[in-house]
Amino acid sequence: MTGAIRIPITDMPPSANAMRSHFYDGEKVRSTKSKPYAAWKKATAWEIASARHGKVDGPYRLYIAVQRDWRTKRARDLDNLIKPVSDALVAAGVVADDSLAEEVRAKWADNLGGPAVVAFICAAEEELAA
Numbered sequence: 001m002t003g004a005i006r007i008p009i010t011d012m013p014p015s016a017n018a019m020r021s022h023f024y025d026g027e028k029v030r031s032t033k034s035k036p037y038a039a040w041k042k043a044t045a046w047e048i049a050s051a052r053h054g055k056v057d058g059p060y061r062l063y064i065a066v067q068r069d070w071r072t073k074r075a076r077d078l079d080n081l082i083k084p085v086s087d088a089l090v091a092a093g094v095v096a097d098d099s100l101a102e103e104v105r106a107k108w109a110d111n112l113g114g115p116a117v118v119a120f121i122c123a124a125e126e127e128l129a130a
Contacts, residue, residue, distance in 0.1 A: 004122040005053045007094065008115035012067075013084035014040055015076065037084065045091035055094050059102045059124035062086065065109040067116050078106050085119055094121065
């Protein structure tokens with residue numbers, strides 16, 4: 001891959017805090033993916049894959065811009081949005097595994113022009129142009 005791949009994501013990811021549902025099963029507490037998270041991940045992976053942005057083989061750098069106050073004034077934790085975005089990129093086939101991320105950065109953005117999130121990905125040996 002040469003240069004960065006720009007991937008807009010239409011809908012805001014659920015917080016990492018909402019990714020799992022917990023339930024009691026006899027003597028054990030069990031956990032499963034929450035239905036809202038699973039639905040978001042499936043829809044977002046389809047959105048990304050169908051746009052055919054490309055893919056990165058091997059280690060990569062991930063930069064995420066998240067629209068501030070997207071459809072709500074509710075406070076959100078920026079770091080809780082990284083994992084769902086990473087998971088969607090893996091599900092879409094853009095990267096093989098999120099454990100290959102060498103660097104991850106996230107920031108709030110005031111005007112992304114429509115999408116809730118824009119992810120930029122480049123091979124780890126490349127630098128993302130400012």
